[in-house]
Amino acid sequence: MRNLLVANRGEIARRVFRSCRDAGIGTVAVFSDADARAPHTAEADVAVRLPGNAPGETYLRGELIVKAAADAGADAVHPGYGFLSENAAFAQSVVDAGLTWVGPPPEAIATMGSKVESKRLMAEAGVPVLAELDPAGVTEADLPLLVKASAGGGGRGMRVVRKLGELAEAIEGARAEAGSAFGDPTVFCERYLETGRHIEVQVLADRHGTVWAVGERECSIQRRHQKVVEEAPSPFVDPAMRAELFEAARKATQAIDYVGAGTVEFLAGPDGRFYFLEMNTRLQVEHPVTENVTGLDLVALQLSIAEGAKLPPEPPAAQGHAIEVRLYAETVTVQDGVADWQPQSGTLHTFEVPGVDREFTPGAGLRLDSGVESGSVVGVHYDPMLAKVIAWAPTRDEASRRLASALAGAKIHGVVTNRDLLVNVLRHEAFLAGETDTAFFDRHGLATLAKPLATADAERLSALAAALADAAGNRAGARTLGRLPSGWRNVRSAGQRKEFSRGDTRYEVVYALTRDGLRAEGYEGVELVSAEPGRVVLDVSGVRRAFTVARHGSESFVDSVLGPVTFAVAPRFADPAAALAAGSLVAPMPGTVVRLAVAAGAVVAAGDPLLWLEAMKMEHRIAAPADGVVTELPVEVGSQVEVGTILAVVGEAVLGESV
């Protein structure tokens, strides 16, 4: 192996490149148009363009990737995770092209690709499985149950059914989603464990019959069946259970003549009994936690195994504790108990995690595996995961504390992320007690868990800091009289006024910088120590607090130990031409209009759906905010919209008047 192409993007491409560089193997990236300036494209030795943006045009085009490998002189292909990583046909085409496939044999992929088939195989091999239920014969006693797509993963094509009456619809929905996501609409039903724990075992198998169960990971904290927090070892697993898990994992691996790195996933009930869920025939997103407790470089081992190397008889023992969080560009809002996760996009002006000890490399301390860096543009085409942050420490408490602090102190400007949620989870009593299961978010309430780190008071102080930094910036940038005292008046009538908002909360900061110091209405006891455009130090009742402030366009990002706050800076003047008509509905996220429920002129009631927007494979319903008439509907099916695009305008209905 001399030159390896990674058929992937983002952090995993960079992760594989790192191991390649260490091994002296050349690196080849492929990139879509949106990724032309992405870090993974920039840091590979050579990069090959895949024209277009949608995965179907780019990273899912196996034939283009094989051609890219040939063009770039690559002799091996690593698929990363997602995209084509579990596509047996692609694996075969790589092998057929005479290239080294860094992954399991295509047959193993195919076998495990079908969940229905793999469950049968596993049951035969003596691996515990949950029985498949026949939808026709399901009774109340079987509830709740889970409808799952046979192909794919990542939570797509999955539905929880709690009422018999919902079963048919759930199956239909899951089939449609699975069909569109994986090209295979097959779904099946099994019992749903409400408070299960997701525990998986990392396996490695060489071509010489050695199979390692390297260690287990717990990934119970999930949203929409996507993992959010992962750790190794699992706080739930005791040595006896671990031995059983490892044994089952090895059996599963051997049953399909697996080669390479893989993961056998189990769902464990509160009683400690566990059931085979599926086997992921690829490197997992969360592989770093295993690396960090074992010191192994799993990618390097994948490469060695692909080259035919022999594993030592036993893997190294795990030491200490590693926790990984996935930093997603997304928001969560909870309405009527239903969480709505929405992907976010935009320019990531700043992405700085303090105290990073290593990147893409196993070891102690803080590890960052990131697909983005300051200045990256986060688009709408791919998974919204920006980066993984991993902490290793001798104990679980130390690891979670380190990780929480690093995240809380990270400067993440320009794209809204799940950071606050992650920090709140890592600091949550139940989490620290090891009480993690798949119902964690529901049990503790997302509304509470996702609440901002900055308290109302911190937000208020941050608004003052933002105003004073802005003032310093105004002075520094002034063409005339820039060095005269800020806002100087010989006759003072009113202070300077700046307005910020975060969500629905408005902060009007009225201040004057006088000879005797800061005077700000409502901020008694706060003194200004120093103000620069990027940094403000306040003395708050005797305690000095530093705030860093970054202004990008109409947003101001304030970071401090009190918690990060992003403000929308209210423009001083509103341009009447830019004002939205009352009743305008704007796109809450970038996406595509997939369906219209109404036409212009329709009379609608509050809550009636108007149209659906698809973003990140999820449909978002845009509903009428009030009773009225759809006066404008400037979009059509297929329209690509950006955040803030007007989708529809609902005006007041005039009684007795036909519209």
Add this chain to the structure above:
Amino acid sequence: MTALRSTVDTRAGEFAANRESMLEKLAEIDAEHAKAVAGGGEKYVERHRKRGKLLARERIELLLDEDSPFLELSPLAAWGSDYRVGASVITGIGVVEGVECLISASDPTVKGGASNPWTTKKSFRAADIAAQNRLPVINLVESGGADLPTQKEIFIPGGRVFRDLTRSSAAKVPTVALVFGNSTAGGAYLPGMSDYVVMVKERAKVFLGGPPLVKMATGEESDDESLGGAEMHARTSGLADYLAADEQDAIRLGRSIIKRLNWRKQGPLPEPGYAEPLFDAEDLLGIVPSDLKIPFDPREVVARVVDGSDFDEFKPLYGPSLVTGWARIHGYPVGVLANAQGVLFGEESQKAAQFIQLANQIDTPLVLLHNTTGYMVGKEYEQSGIIKHGALMINAVSNSKVPHLSVLMGASYGAGHYGMCGRAYDPRFLFAWPSAKSAVMGPAQLAGVLSIVARAAAANRGQDYSEDNDAAMRAMVEAQIEAESMPMFLSGMLYDDGIIDPRDTRTVLGLSLSAIHNGPVKGAEGGFGVFRM
């Protein structure tokens, strides 16, 4: 580079007493400024707000660049008169889109913003400042026109307002009118004479004659909107260039007009990266003795006003009662003339005349720091030609073409006031400290002179001279002159451009110099009068 040293002892009892006295005076002036800020008083302010309108000062604040400074001019105009302090108009220099503009806003809470004789005087002064320094003018208009009972003092001289606007335009200094409300009859020419006009929808009202007058003149029935509404002017008459949706929008449009002026200052740029003074401006409060008879060293002031306290004194050994030298203020080079011992002798006058000519040779503005009791009197001085010498200085200062900035720190008496570029000598700006006093001579001296003259007249007539009456007369005259020498009184008369906190001197001079540099800064090319030698 010659850094001044300071010998001020801030712990001395004298310093503390001086400071105490200055703070007291400042508090009095603040109280007077507060009256100007209060406008027409709570009731009218409330009524104005209820109409959804911004106060004149709020309009200005919104017009200015955020966090930029604003120097209000003549804030105490009309002080001591029958009219409200401030004269129902606010004028000042502020930065709009990076351009220093002369901003003038009528205060509609004071008698509907009507002009009284002091309003016109204050506006004339603002117009002079705009014209001399090439400052674009922004008028924030909402005025009921002339205060009719005082029309005799306003009507004829008031025509100047329109003349000034069009002359400004002719000199390529743009004028902008933002019309927020009434601007009728003669007032209609204010937008009429401006380069750019913005009118606020449903608020601006601009016509020569309102409905009643039209009815009387021609019998035509009409209404405000058709005669002079903003919509009509924007769509039909074309008097309005921009129709603003509301007051904020008018200000937004005003700012965008200035932004598009592509304004370039004609004076040289200031030196960048200058140092602040080495000494604390706070000390200025304690430097001026409360008794003006006690002289103080003006270098202590210079050290707290000029860049890096860096001052190269010219002719330090000659005529030591007047300090002359070179420095920079906020990067702008200046020549400084400062009275040191109060009295001006022949040497000081000659030194001043030479220094002023030197400044003209090198196109450098002059800052004159007043603390003078005038030119020396007495046989010896008359015989050695003090009149000729004083004339030298007055000739030089009169015909000097570089900009002059006068600051009255203490005394500014007699012809010394003239020689140091008093108001009649057209300094570009003249500011007074609360400690300043200005008159033909000191109150006691003046009373004493009157007493001597009266006593002599009585003796001539062979009459007795009542010592009691004399004492009463002296006390009365002294009190009157004292009152009329006070800065608030003089400021009310528009004899200065404002009373400033001594600690703000550097800021005020820096802002003034920057404003001045909108125009060219050129010294006289010869052109002085005959110097009597």
